Amino acid sequence: MNEWCKYAQNFFKKCILPYWKLIALVIIFVAIRIATIEHNATPLGGGIAYIEIGKFLFSHGTVGMWEIARPIGLPIILGSFWKIGINPYAAGEVTAVIVSMALLVLVHFFSEEIRPRTGIIASTILAATGVFFSNSALPITDIISTFFAVLSLFLIYRAKANHQYFIAGSVIALGFMFHFPQGLLLVVGMIAVAIKFFYEPTLFKYGKSKQKLGERVVTAIERMFSIGGGFFLITVPYLVCNYYFYHNAFLPFIQGVAVVKLYPILYQNGPLFYFITVLKADPIFVLALLPIGLLWKKEWRTKGLFILITAIVLVGGYFTYQVHKEARYVLVFLPYIAMLSAFGIVYILEYFKLPQLLFFGLFFIIGFMVTVGLVVNALHDTDSKFFYDFNSHFNKAPVSVDR
Numbered sequence: 001m002n003e004w005c006k007y008a009q010n011f012f013k014k015c016i017l018p019y020w021k022l023i024a025l026v027i028i029f030v031a032i033r034i035a036t037i038e039h040n041a042t043p044l045g046g047g048i049a050y051i052e053i054g055k056f057l058f059s060h061g062t063v064g065m066w067e068i069a070r071p072i073g074l075p076i077i078l079g080s081f082w083k084i085g086i087n088p089y090a091a092g093e094v095t096a097v098i099v100s101m102a103l104l105v106l107v108h109f110f111s112e113e114i115r116p117r118t119g120i121i122a123s124t125i126l127a128a129t130g131v132f133f134s135n136s137a138l139p140i141t142d143i144i145s146t147f148f149a150v151l152s153l154f155l156i157y158r159a160k161a162n163h164q165y166f167i168a169g170s171v172i173a174l175g176f177m178f179h180f181p182q183g184l185l186l187v188v189g190m191i192a193v194a195i196k197f198f199y200e201p202t203l204f205k206y207g208k209s210k211q212k213l214g215e216r217v218v219t220a221i222e223r224m225f226s227i228g229g230g231f232f233l234i235t236v237p238y239l240v241c242n243y244y245f246y247h248n249a250f251l252p253f254i255q256g257v258a259v260v261k262l263y264p265i266l267y268q269n270g271p272l273f274y275f276i277t278v279l280k281a282d283p284i285f286v287l288a289l290l291p292i293g294l295l296w297k298k299e300w301r302t303k304g305l306f307i308l309i310t311a312i313v314l315v316g317g318y319f320t321y322q323v324h325k326e327a328r329y330v331l332v333f334l335p336y337i338a339m340l341s342a343f344g345i346v347y348i349l350e351y352f353k354l355p356q357l358l359f360f361g362l363f364f365i366i367g368f369m370v371t372v373g374l375v376v377n378a379l380h381d382t383d384s385k386f387f388y389d390f391n392s393h394f395n396k397a398p399v400s401v402d403r
Contacts, residue, residue, distance in 0.1 A: 021120045022108050026101050029127045033097055037137050047139035051088045054079020068246070069255035072238070073178035074141050092139025100136035103147045103335065110154045111339045114304030115346065117356065122335075122342035129338070131281045131330055141179040142331040148175030149185045150335050153311060156192045157304060162226040165193070169230025176235060180256055181332065184314050186231050191314075192307045193223045199303040260324035269325040274316060277327050278337060288337045290344030305343070308336045 016023065053075035055064030074092075081091040104123045112119035126132055135143060148171050155168035172189060175182035197220045239249040248254070278285045292309065294300040316333045319325065349356060 022105065022123060025120065025123055025127060026104060029104065029133075030097065030101060033100075033133070033137055037093065037097075046141075047089060047092060050074045050139060050141075051078045051082065051092070054088065055082055058083040068252050069259045071141065071177050071180055071252070073174070074139065074144065078139060089139060093137045096135075096139055096143060097137050099144050099147050100132070103143060103150065106147065106150055106154060107335050107338060110150065110157070111342055113154070113157060114302060114308070114339070115343050118339070118342040118346050121345055121356070122339045125282065125284060125341055126335055126338040129281050129334065131277070131327055132334060135328055135331060140328070142328055145175045145179035145182045146332055146335060148172070148178065149182045149311075149315075149332070152185055152189060153192065153307060156189050156196075156227070157307060159223075162222055165223045165226035166230040169227035169232075170234055171230075172227070173231045173234035176231075177238065179332070180253060181315070181318060184318055185311070186227065188307070188311050188314055189227045190224050191310050192303075193220055193227070195303050195306050195310070196220075260322060268323050271320055273325045274320055274330055277330050278334070281330065281334075284345075285337055285341050287344035287348075288340035290347060291340050294347065305340075308339055311336045312340075 049065075049067060049070065052064040053067060053070060053072070054077070056066045056079075057064075057072070057075055058079040077095060078088040078092050082088040104127055107126055108119035108123040110119075111122040132143075152168045152171040152175065155164060155171060159165050159168060168189060169186070172182070172185045175185060197216065200216075242251055243249040246252075291300060291305055295305070312333050315336075319329050319332065346356075348354070349358070
């Protein structure tokens, strides 16, 4: 009995006490999410589509439907729930909540790796953002794919051996199988390797001698190939299946590009749409610009900061370039912005020598008062112009389904 008590005490001291803030945040997030999940009870079209595709897969085409343009990651999960007799939509909601929790934890540790004392702030900002909270219990691809994308960058940031880069590439592929645009993380990962190349001038080989420049170049190339190998290990079988069934390995991507160009009257927004959407979600995100403005200081020119900026520029730039724009697509690059915002907040606190508790006090008092209504009702204002335009347009528009 005494041994078990000692084990429990050691576990508490090493695993619970150091992360009590993060644990409290996750518990509060889940409690509020469960309490408000009934507000999102109306099935969304996207979730239903993925369920029907999952049914098609697991019934060998006897029920459900098939859409070429959609990735198969989420249908496999939802279809497996349906196959074993569990309500796929409810199971998808539970899965989304679990992945959202994992994403908050991941953002915490990633931020801490780059700059100490920022993790809990980054996770808190992300958890309290209306667009994240409202979508955190929906069976859609955005948050799940984003979790894999952030995880891949975290693994690349920490990786030292080629097999670790290989695993990171496989994680990128998993995100890609849930949301095709997450394949951009393959490019971000390659650039991250190049960034690390310039920040690791004293690499050691076998723990004895420093690598020369030529050896370092070879090492960087090996890392890039390792990332690519992990990525293609998962994606090549998918491409082969595409070629077998469609006689075109890239048909889902071609169809996807065509689909996002449909109904531009509903989704065509200006080039500043996502910038405005992020600031509307939480004005505190403007502080993400502060670390970028501090790049002239040597201590701020870290590899982690450059990797995050690269992810925002490439991923955010892609969605900004697309005519089809939706507020939920912000989720794909919102964690990176949350981390940059946390860096800016910590800089302000350190510059003015203010306690971190002050931030949380002001954040919860002001932020909660401003966003609580949006968090609960953002997706359910049926009188809003967007829902009126959407429903009235699709009531008249022809609908075609690929089977």
